[in-house]
Amino acid sequence: NLEVDLTNTVAKIQPTMYGVFFEDINFAADGGLYAEMIKNRSFEFDNPFMGWIQPNSDRHSFNENSGIASAVNYTGNPTNKNYIRVKVSNDKGYELINEGFRGMGIKKDAAYSLYISASKKSGDIKTINIQFIDKSGAVLGETKIVLTSSDWKDYTSQLVATKTEAKAQIKITFEGTGEIDLDMISLFPVDTWKGRKNGLRKDLVQLLYDMNPGFLRFPGGCIVEGRTLEQRYQWKKTVGPVEDRENLINRWNTEFSHKLTPDYFQSFGLGFFEYFLLSEDLGAEALPILSCGMACQFNTGELVPMEELDPYIQDALDLIEFANGSIDTPWGKIRNSMGHPKPFNLKYIGVGNEQWGPDYIERYKVFAKAIKDKYPTMIIVSGSGPFPEGDYFEYGWEELKKLQAEIVDEHYYKPPQWFRDNASRYDAYDRKGPKIFAGEYAAQSVAIASPLNKNNWECALSEAAFMTGLERNAEVVHLTSYAPLMAHEEGWQWTPDMIWFNNLESYGTANYQVQKMYATNKGTDLLSITLDGKPVTGQSNLYATAAKDSDKKELIIKLVNTSNNIQNVTVNLFGKRVNSKGTISVLTSDSLTDVNSFETPNLISPKESIFKLKGKKAVVDLEANSFVILKFKL
Ligand code: AHR
Numbered sequence: 001n002l003e004v005d006l007t008n009t010v011a012k013i014q015p016t017m018y019g020v021f022f023e024d025i026n027f028a029a030d031g032g033l034y035a036e037m038i039k040n041r042s043f044e045f046d047n048p049f050m051g052w053i054q055p056n057s058d059r060h061s062f063n064e065n066s067g068i069a070s071a072v073n074y075t076g077n078p079t080n081k082n083y084i085r086v087k088v089s090n091d092k093g094y095e096l097i098n099e100g101f102r103g104m105g106i107k108k109d110a111a112y113s114l115y116i117s118a119s120k121k122s123g124d125i126k127t128i129n130i131q132f133i134d135k136s137g138a139v140l141g142e143t144k145i146v147l148t149s150s151d152w153k154d155y156t157s158q159l160v161a162t163k164t165e166a167k168a169q170i171k172i173t174f175e176g177t178g179e180i181d182l183d184m185i186s187l188f189p190v191d192t193w194k195g196r197k198n199g200l201r202k203d204l205v206q207l208l209y210d211m212n213p214g215f216l217r218f219p220g221g222c223i224v225e226g227r228t229l230e231q232r233y234q235w236k237k238t239v240g241p242v243e244d245r246e247n248l249i250n251r252w253n254t255e256f257s258h259k260l261t262p263d264y265f266q267s268f269g270l271g272f273f274e275y276f277l278l279s280e281d282l283g284a285e286a287l288p289i290l291s292c293g294m295a296c297q298f299n300t301g302e303l304v305p306m307e308e309l310d311p312y313i314q315d316a317l318d319l320i321e322f323a324n325g326s327i328d329t330p331w332g333k334i335r336n337s338m339g340h341p342k343p344f345n346l347k348y349i350g351v352g353n354e355q356w357g358p359d360y361i362e363r364y365k366v367f368a369k370a371i372k373d374k375y376p377t378m379i380i381v382s383g384s385g386p387f388p389e390g391d392y393f394e395y396g397w398e399e400l401k402k403l404q405a406e407i408v409d410e411h412y413y414k415p416p417q418w419f420r421d422n423a424s425r426y427d428a429y430d431r432k433g434p435k436i437f438a439g440e441y442a443a444q445s446v447a448i449a450s451p452l453n454k455n456n457w458e459c460a461l462s463e464a465a466f467m468t469g470l471e472r473n474a475e476v477v478h479l480t481s482y483a484p485l486m487a488h489e490e491g492w493q494w495t496p497d498m499i500w501f502n503n504l505e506s507y508g509t510a511n512y513q514v515q516k517m518y519a520t521n522k523g524t525d526l527l528s529i530t531l532d533g534k535p536v537t538g539q540s541n542l543y544a545t546a547a548k549d550s551d552k553k554e555l556i557i558k559l560v561n562t563s564n565n566i567q568n569v570t571v572n573l574f575g576k577r578v579n580s581k582g583t584i585s586v587l588t589s590d591s592l593t594d595v596n597s598f599e600t601p602n603l604i605s606p607k608e609s610i611f612k613l614k615g616k617k618a619v620v621d622l623e624a625n626s627f628v629i630l631k632f633k634l
Helices: 202-211 272-282 310-324 330-337 357-374 391-402 416-421 457-472 510-519
Strands: 002-012 067-073 082-088 096-098 104-106 111-123 127-133 139-146 153-160 165-175 178-189 215-218 285-290 348-351 379-383 407-414 435-443 477-482 486-488 499-501 506-508 525-531 542-549 554-561 567-574 581-588 607-612 617-622 626-633
Touching: 002 542, 002 554, 082 111, 111 127, 111 139, 127 153, 165 178, 202 272, 202 499, 202 506, 202 510, 215 272, 215 477, 272 285, 272 310, 285 310, 310 330, 310 348, 310 357, 348 357, 357 379, 357 391, 391 407, 407 416, 416 435, 416 457, 435 457, 457 477, 457 510, 457 542, 457 554, 457 581, 457 626, 506 510, 510 581, 510 626, 554 567, 554 617, 617 626
Parallel strands: 002 567, 215 285, 285 348, 348 379, 379 407, 407 435, 435 477, 486 499
Antiparallel strands: 002 525, 067 082, 082 178, 096 165, 104 165, 111 153, 111 178, 127 139, 127 165, 139 153, 499 506, 525 542, 542 554, 554 626, 567 617, 581 607, 581 626
16 A cells, blocks of 8 residues: 655656766767768778778789779878778779678668769779669669869769668779779768758667657767777867868777777767757757766776866866857857857756766866856766775765765666665765766676676666656756667677667667656656655565656656566555546566567567546556556646
């Protein structure tokens, strides 16, 4: 017997309560959300020909019969270092092939926009021919570009795919012989999210949109910090024309991987402007996290000396101007030039990702002062280090409390049992202290990054149980997000992940379904729900939370049963009239080891039906291992 008092509003639930954490790990950006299909499109990887294959290796050397491509340096251009010079010797069919990001996913009858920057140097090369091919070389769509200039010129065209193929490649050939320079060979589906150029993969954004996230945290994660300071994420290098954005090796390149991924670079085609735009599209608050002058402490831990911290702080101040400044300010002007005169209305900024210790606190203080001096209403998110245990965690918290930090980011990657045991984690947190951002968490079925570590039902159910504790503590917990968000089936460095994709398809895991159920049913005001006068935090494997949505005029009750048996639960409703006919959504699966997959993407997904109250009681048989949401109009 549980009791809900409808007149007793315990706390406000922040609109930011359930959000998403995006990091370019597992090929989530280039090769994932960012819809560019050509890998190493402007020959900027450490090996300028990575991603580009020339089928007969004998064609790769100078003076071969058909031709050769070689990389050329633009002297003095630090952001766009290379282009290639192709020498076509005769008409034997010199070919340049791009393999895409583990192939290119193309869909029958869909159109793809091609962009090539070219300059005819010598000879009589008349056209560039571009074809989709499959592994056997069969042509699956083609187009031709007629060259009209010996100066650098941008050419555009479209290819239409004649067949659906997950592993297509692009083949480039030439008509005529001579020398031609090529740079920025780019290919996007026409059908991106909102049809935008330089756009995002529609299916992946749709999955995020359907969650109705309260915030979007970007760009990470460890990539914020970099393995070295030199390799940190620098937002200023990710805005402006895409061809001028300097590429960078990804911090997740090769390391911590089930398979080596030496081809993992950041093109920054998905940069800070695009992240702000995505936040706006999702109706989510943007939450950028910036380097605080500390490289990843799991790697070099390199520190910028305190007297050299200014440029890092300036990056933070300039970012706020980029997001919110008028178009007459230097950075607001750049935002305007990118097509967004209106401010993005940035409210939050994160200082450092997962840093810890005195080095962090020392740097945080300087950042916080500079930001607050110039932008007093900006809300600053600070870090508490990884996995909350150990002295550094206590130390960080004590210091941040003294400094009256506003929001502290906590991360935990733990076994499912930990999540079931910790639903009361925040019950004792000081209501007057800093607010909580549970910024990265996920239950681990085995161990991080193991191929055996699955997004199984036990993990998702345990998170659902734990999340009742986040919600019940809405007074102190203001933002939460599962991590990592996305992973390519063939190119991941970390498991588990909330959304899996390949070149053509994507699906939400059981964990995604849990997050979505919470985020789309969060309510505005927390109500008390009790069992024998106490919060429901796992007694008899039962967890519960109750809220009302003052805008939609709804009562929302979330119940989680982590036992292997059906539990008959009666929720007694006090205080206000409730419409007796409501709905029940049930998320469960036959086995705790069940997972969603490309073959069965909806195996674990909520089933909704009508639910009727008995007088003022909701009498419900909670299925074994299930997460249930009851909803009634008020
Ligand atoms: O989510 C994966 C990684 O876990 C993040 O990059 C980092 O912040 C944490 O250690």
